[in-house]
Amino acid sequence: MTFMQRGRNVAAGNMAVSKDATPLTLRDLRRPRHAGLFEAVHRIDAQLDEASRRELESWIGDQYSVEYGDVPLGFVALCHLGPPYVDHRLDLLHSIVEHYGAGDSMPEPFAQARMLARTGAYPFVEVYGSGQIIPVRADGSIVVP
Secondary structure, three states: OOHHHOOOOOOOOOOOOOOOOOOOOHHHHHOOOOHHHHHHHHHHHOOOOHHHHHHHHHHHHHHHHHHHOOOOOEEEEEOOOOOOEEEEEEEOOOOEEEEEEOOOOOOOOHHHHHHHHHOOOOOEEEEOOOOOEEEEOOOOOEOOO
């Protein structure tokens, strides 16, 4: 089953991501992230053509909108491409996937999540327009701020 078969598909470009989004409720925050999101975020390290990447971003945005009530600006995670890359960010707002070396600077607000991602304790860290940074554990549970 592919990531697109696990949830509703939204046409690329129709995802609404806003810096003014309402902060997540405590109930939404505590809901575990599902395996499909882990698969999708992991695919960021794969060499995807632009159409596939946009489809992946759209699917991720749709899942967050439906399942958790808010769509993050993006994610920071360890990079598995190998040296010189150590981590990467997926910026859903600007449709950017960028891989970073150890000495590279990451833009805000993603830089705030970078050290959490680099610990290796979290498969990815969610970054929200409200300023919330939410680390996601391997079992799908999150660290409530």
